[in-house]
Amino acid sequence: MYRYAVSFEIRADATYAARYNSLMEQLKIDTGIYPWDETTSFVLVSSTETIEQFADRIYFKSKISSATDIVLVVDHASNIAIARGPVKYPALLSAHFSSCSVK
8 A cells, every 4th residue: 555645736718617526536546545734735645656646646547637636645755746737846855856757
């Protein structure tokens, strides 16, 4: 079982609620343990999927907008991260992890 920290930014517009709800639905699939989501734009989850599989599923199977929304998945045990979306400072983000993929 893997444990991930997920941080996200969903830009406010007319479809915000639909994108947020679809992301939360994806975050609650295959967790085994209910996600911790008490703080804004941050969730702790457990999954049987690798970080690549997990990041791809929650980003591409939700209604997240690749033009405006950012999702960051961190495997804190391995110091690995995957970011999806229009990250403004990918080099700075990558400097914080032994491996960080920004797409």
